[in-house]
Amino acid sequence: MLPDFASELQNLRDQNRYRTVRTIDSAQETHLQIDGRNILLFCSNNYLGLANHPALKEAACEAIKTYGCSAVASALISGYMRPHRDLEHRLSQFLGTESALVFPTGYMANLGVITALVGREDIVFSDALNHRSLIDGCRLSRATVSIYPHANIDHLRGLLQSASHHRRRLIITDGIFSMDGDMAPLPDLLTLSNEHNAMLMLDDAHGTGVLGPNGQGTHEHFGIPASHIDILMTSGSKALGAYGGYIAGNHDLISLLRNRSAAYIYTTALPPDACAATHKALDIVSQQSDLRQKLWHNIRAISTGLQNLGFDLMKSQTQIIPIHIGDDSKTVAISQYLYDQGIYLYGIRPPTVPEGQSRLRLSVMATHTNSDIDQLLNIMATVREKFF
Numbered sequence: 001m002l003p004d005f006a007s008e009l010q011n012l013r014d015q016n017r018y019r020t021v022r023t024i025d026s027a028q029e030t031h032l033q034i035d036g037r038n039i040l041l042f043c044s045n046n047y048l049g050l051a052n053h054p055a056l057k058e059a060a061c062e063a064i065k066t067y068g069c070s071a072v073a074s075a076l077i078s079g080y081m082r083p084h085r086d087l088e089h090r091l092s093q094f095l096g097t098e099s100a101l102v103f104p105t106g107y108m109a110n111l112g113v114i115t116a117l118v119g120r121e122d123i124v125f126s127d128a129l130n131h132r133s134l135i136d137g138c139r140l141s142r143a144t145v146s147i148y149p150h151a152n153i154d155h156l157r158g159l160l161q162s163a164s165h166h167r168r169r170l171i172i173t174d175g176i177f178s179m180d181g182d183m184a185p186l187p188d189l190l191t192l193s194n195e196h197n198a199m200l201m202l203d204d205a206h207g208t209g210v211l212g213p214n215g216q217g218t219h220e221h222f223g224i225p226a227s228h229i230d231i232l233m234t235s236g237s238k239a240l241g242a243y244g245g246y247i248a249g250n251h252d253l254i255s256l257l258r259n260r261s262a263a264y265i266y267t268t269a270l271p272p273d274a275c276a277a278t279h280k281a282l283d284i285v286s287q288q289s290d291l292r293q294k295l296w297h298n299i300r301a302i303s304t305g306l307q308n309l310g311f312d313l314m315k316s317q318t319q320i321i322p323i324h325i326g327d328d329s330k331t332v333a334i335s336q337y338l339y340d341q342g343i344y345l346y347g348i349r350p351p352t353v354p355e356g357q358s359r360l361r362l363s364v365m366a367t368h369t370n371s372d373i374d375q376l377l378n379i380m381a382t383v384r385e386k387f388f
């Protein structure tokens with residue numbers, strides 16, 4: 001017999017933490033069709049607007065025509081197809097590493113890497129605001145997990161100094177933090193990892209395609225060659241507008257993961273169309289820097305506009321702009337008000353963010369027009385009047 005789920009669900013409702021989904025009847029663009037209405041989207045990871053790009057769709061359709069809809073086996077058995085191989089080459093070329101590996105999702109890549117590289121005798125140092133997939137990877141690995149306060153290098157140094165007896169040390173950080181939109185202090189983390197003989201893993205799910213002169217991500221933004229980052233992870237499902245989880249690094253790392261990573265070995269390989277779409281996205285990111293410039297233009301316009309209205313954007317430095325509200329029910333009420341006004345801006349509540357830090361997580365797209373931004377800022381001015 002099932003336990004009393006109804007009362008558990010009621011508790012979530014009482015705490016304003018019950019979550020539902022909205023069904024979208026159109027492609028992922030700045031404007032969505034939902035319940036017969038045209039809604040302006042400000043909470044998608046489609047930062048460069050590539051998810052519905054004709055060239056990506058064509059590449060995906062061609063891959064389906066040639067290779068079908070599924071890999072129908074894990075990569076090691078018979079699921080590793082030409083699109084996987086080509087994408088691995090393209091990824092390593094794009095990011096500047098020796099090699100790369102395709103996982104089905106970013107979540108699985110994080111689980112798969114951490115559990116393959118560290119175990120009971122090892123220690124992981126993880127930023128307090130790292131993504132849930134990294135947290136779960138740490139837990140599953142059974143390594144000792146030492147959580148350092150967000151971006152606090154001095155604290156991390158102290159932790160590393162007292163952990164020399166462990167077999168392996170692994171420092172893990174998001175590049176752009178997914179709920180806060182600030183950047184990791186990557187140069188300092190790199191120095192610390194070298195000084196303390198620790199591996200450094202960068203989850204750049206939100207940095208790829210957005211940061212750096214060529215869109216290579218957080219390491220490029222800081223002028224750090226990718227070869228200096230031991231384990232570079234990214235996702236196809238944000239700026240690249242596609243799907244999949246990717247690890248880049250040296251040949252030995254990638255071969256070890258192919259042999260040891262359960263999340264690579266015991267699941268069906270990514271479908272060929274997702275490989276082809278990601279591949280095409282990397283070509284576009286390399287060739288069209290104007291998309292990135294437009295994104296940064298929009299980021300500046302939106303953050304300045306919101307700050308002028310008096311909103312607290314926390315420490316955002318990027319396309320992810322948290323608008324701090326604090327109280328859960330107020331966050332839900334504002335999100336609903338915005339939706340009624342035709343703007344989709346999701347309210348993020350605990351446990352995704354710490355208690356008392358509920359927020360609207362705004363994400364900017366290169367394809368937002370000036371008039372979209374005006375519409376947002378006008379409605380946010382009314383939010384200011386009504387709710388503060």
Ligand code: PMP
Pocket residue numbers: 105106107108110131133174178203205206235236237244245
């Ligand atoms: N890392 C970070 C920082 C993320 O934000 C996400 C997705 N929200 C992931 C990993 C997981 O990637 P995917 O969506 O490809 O599973």
